[in-house]
Amino acid sequence: MEYTAIRAAGLLRAVVVGASLVTGAxxxxxxxxxxxxxxxxxxxxxVDPFDGAPAYLSITPDPSGALLLVTSTAAFSFCEGKGxxxxxxxxxxxxxxxxxxxxxxxxxxxxxxxPFEIVPDTEHGVITLQFASGRIxxxxxxxxxxxxxxxx
Numbered sequence: 653m654e655y656t657a658i659r660a661a662g663l664l665r666a667v668v669v670g671a672s673l674v675t676g677a678x679x680x681x682x683x684x685x686x687x688x689x690x691x692x693x694x695x696x697x698x699v700d701p702f703d704g705a706p707a708y709l710s711i712t713p714d715p716s717g718a719l720l721l722v723t724s725t726a727a728f729s730f731c732e733g734k735g736x737x738x739x740x741x742x743x744x745x746x747x748x749x750x751x752x753x754x755x756x757x758x759x760x761x762x763x764x765x766x767p768f769e770i771v772p773d774t775e776h777g778v779i780t781l782q783f784a785s786g787r788i789x790x791x792x793x794x795x796x797x798x799x800x801x802x803x804x
Contacts, residue, residue, distance in 0.1 A: 691772040692719060692742075692749050696779060698792035702729040709781075709792055711742070711749070718743055721751055729787075730766060731758030738766055747772070749779075 696709040705727035712720045723738040730736070740754025749770040756764040767784040781790045 689713060689719060689744060691774055692770060692779065694794050694796045696792035697795050698781065698790045700725065700727065700729055701788050701790060703727050703733055707790075707792075708795075714741065719749060721749075721754060723756075728756055728758060730756045730764045731760075731762060734759040740767075742770070 692711045693713060694711060696711070698707050698709065699705070700707055705725050707723055707725035707728075710720075710722045714720050718741040721738070721740045721742050724736075726735045727733045728736045728738075736756055736758040738754055738756040740751040742749040742751040742754075744750075749772075751769070752767045754766050754768060756766045758764065769782045769784075771780045771782060772778075773780065777794055779792050779794075781792060783789070
């Protein structure tokens with residue numbers, strides 16, 4: 653009986669230590685993801701290379717862990733020069749923010765799927781939007797400081 657209690661206590665200790673290690677690894681991965689997400693969160697501005705219209709991209713965290721993406725502009729090249737907005741969610745993958753569900757909603761009702769990837773350039777403080785359609789990549793500049801930034 654004593655041997656069984658000692659063995660059970662040892663097994664319980666192993667489970668607790670194993671769970672701690674797994675939780676620690678998961679916490680480290682979550683912290684790395686949080687740091688990476690920090691590179692994207694904010695309001696960004698770009699210029700459409702086809703029509704010169706400014707576009708504004710807002711990236712905000714969602715409680716589910718995804719990042720919400722909303723773009724607005726007075727003239728989307730996707731919309732034959734009409735205004736519109738785009739909405740989607742993004743997830744972090746291999747250092748990029750990937751949105752497979754982004755959709756452009758044009759004035760007049762046209763809806764265009766527009767998935768893309770966002771690649772950060774932390775050295776220069778910009779992001780590059782790379783479109784799945786093969787469209788020319790667009791560079792965006794941050795208009796708002798990252799949350800918690802110590803920069804003036």
